[in-house]
Amino acid sequence: MATDPSEYEKAIPLLAAHLAKIERAVDRTRTSHAGQPFAAVHQALAEALQDEDARNVVPQVVEELARQISEAPASR
Template identity: 65%
Template sequence: MTADPSDYEKAMPAVSAFLTKMERGIDRTRATHAGQPYSAVRQALALALEEEGARPMVPQVVDELARQISEGTDR
């Protein structure tokens, strides 16, 4: 089964908007919580993503992002 290329084109504006919201939440959290304990970062990140409208998020993705912010790494 192959995907219709027009389905991809139709979905891209929504995907792009979601990624922009996600990036804003991550950037906000990184600016205010970089280097802080994981639990504080995780809570702040979850709140920032919710406030930006970047929900639902896969919990493991939020965990990994929080770990990176807490450790002060970008990847």
């Protein structure tokens, strides 16, 4: 069953808004928690995503982002 291309066009602004929420949460967590232990980063990222109302982020994606932030050098 083919999907009407106009449905994709309608979805793009919604996807862009959702991705912007995720990006804000990640940026905020990276700024405040870079280089900290994984558990602390994961918790902070989960809270930031919740604060941004960014639902339905795949848990493995959250874990990978938290790992990358944890392993990044701390900001000075």
